[in-house]
Structures are given as C-alpha cells and as structure tokens.
C-alpha cells in the first residue's frame with residue numbers, strides 16, 4: 585500500500601483520487617550489458633559509444649480519476665497498461681510528469697507479488713497484510729474472513745511455492761480486498777481464477793464500489809470491463825487515444841489495432 589505518494593496533495597481537488605499529469609515512462613533496452621560489453625564500453629571514449637536504446641512505454645499521459653469512479657484501462661498487448669498501473673501504485677516512478685494519489689492504494693498487479701515462496705499461506709497473509717498497511721491486530725481480526733473468502737482453508741499451512749496460480753490469486757485478492765484500500769488497482773488478475781471465483785470477486789468489487797472505493801481495472805475481457813467500469817481509457821502504442829464511455833472505448837481500440 586502506498587500512502588499518499590503525492591508530494592503536493594494539496595493541489596488535488598477533494599474529489600480527485602488519482603491525477604496522472606504529463607506522465608512519460610521510458611525503458612532502456614540495453615541496461616544489462618554482458619561483462620565483455622561492459623568492459624568494451626568502459627574503454628570506449630564517450631564520443632564513440634553507441635547510445636543505449638530507449639523505448640517509450642508511455643508518452644505524456646493525462647487524466648484525473650474521481651473518488652468512487654471505476655476506470656477500465658484497455659489496449660492491445662504491450663500498449664503500456666500495466667506500466668501505467670505500476671506508476672499509480674508507486675512501485676515505479678515516471679521519467680517525466682507526476683502521479684498524485686489521494687488515500688491508500690492496494691495493487692493486485694502481479695500474481696504472487698508480495699508473497700514469499702518459502703512461507704506458508706498463513707504467514708503470507710500476515711506479510712502481505714503488513715505490506716498493504718494493516719497492523720497485526722487488524723490482520724488477526726480479519727484473518728478468518730480472509731481465509732473464508734479465499735476458500736483455501738486446507739492449504740493455509742502449506743508453503744505458497746506449492747500453490748497454483750489460481751490459489752495465489754485467491755489469497756492475494758482476499759488479502760487485498762480485506763485491507764479495504766481507498767484505491768484498488770487490478771491488473772488482468774481475475775483471468776487466472778476459475779469462473780466461480782471470478783463471479784465472487786466481481787460481486788465483491790461491486791460491494792466495494794457501492795462503498796465509494798476508487799478502482800482502476802486492466803482487463804482484456806470486454807464483459808468484465810463493461811460490467812464494472814463507468815469509464816474507459818484506451819492506450820495505444822504508448823499514447824492515450826480515448827477517454828470516455830466503455831462501449832465507444834472498445835470500438836476505438838479495435839479501430840486502432
């Protein structure tokens with residue numbers, strides 16, 4: 585959980601949960617040189633060095649998300665959606681621009697992230713709960729509900745390295761929703777759950793929406809996005825090309841494939 589990563593939160597209007605302002609993110613393709621390349625580079629004069637190639641994953645993205653809104657982020661593979669979620673969660677920093685967040689954030693961005701493979705399910709609930717900002721007392725109080733929601737009671741004393749990806753998802757989702765964040769960021773994560781668990785998660789997300797939680801959901805499932813999101817932002821080749829109604833957003837995405 586990232587508490588108010590904004591340095592200038594006061595600038596955010598009261599009803600805004602997330603502001604993404606002129607955000608760009610670049611990745612360096614050749615960051616990991618081999619030892620030989622590194623030695624050659626060290627002995628090559630700067631003027632003759634080949635510049636490292638950079639790839640712009642996000643290019644000057646701008647939007648506000650209001651408190652209580654659910655926004656879908658859609659786009660084809662590699663368009664930059666997960667990178668944008670990571671910037672909102674605070675695990676990654678933009679190269680240019682600012683991301684302002686008002687309130688606590690829980691990100692369900694990579695299955696198993698925040699879990700330690702050699703610890704049991706039970707131990708990981710405490711570890712992950714702490715990462716999401718819950719105190720030990722809060723986790724004690726919510727532990728039974730967390731386990732009951734995940735429906736993997738009989739595996740709580742098993743090391744999570746033996747879990748399937750669906751079991752990881754069940755526990756990770758359950759801990760995250762029970763941490764009751766102001767903002768919930770979800771990346772394609774429901775895709776690994778079985779159908780029954782997906783329904784249960786969506787019902788739970790609807791309850792969280794009614795309670796005013798802000799959500800950003802990345803998904804390739806048109807049904808999932810349309811059933812949850814009020815609004816959709818389309819990312820295409822690192823650019824934001826649409827921000828509006830989900831129906832129109834899917835049409836715009838398809839027209840730009």
Ligand SMILES: Nc1ncnc2c1ncn2[C@@H]1O[C@H](COP(=O)(O)OP(=O)(O)OP(=O)(O)O)[C@@H](O)[C@H]1O
Nearest residue numbers: 611612639641659660661662663664665666667668
């Ligand atoms: N840590 C990284 N280092 C280098 N390149 C990266 C890194 N993370 C992402 N990228 C690149 O940035 C681009 C955007 O990736 P991202 O994961 O944000 O796309 P996405 O829209 O979420 O894709 P998908 O729908 O396939 O999950 C891709 O070309 C990807 O290879």
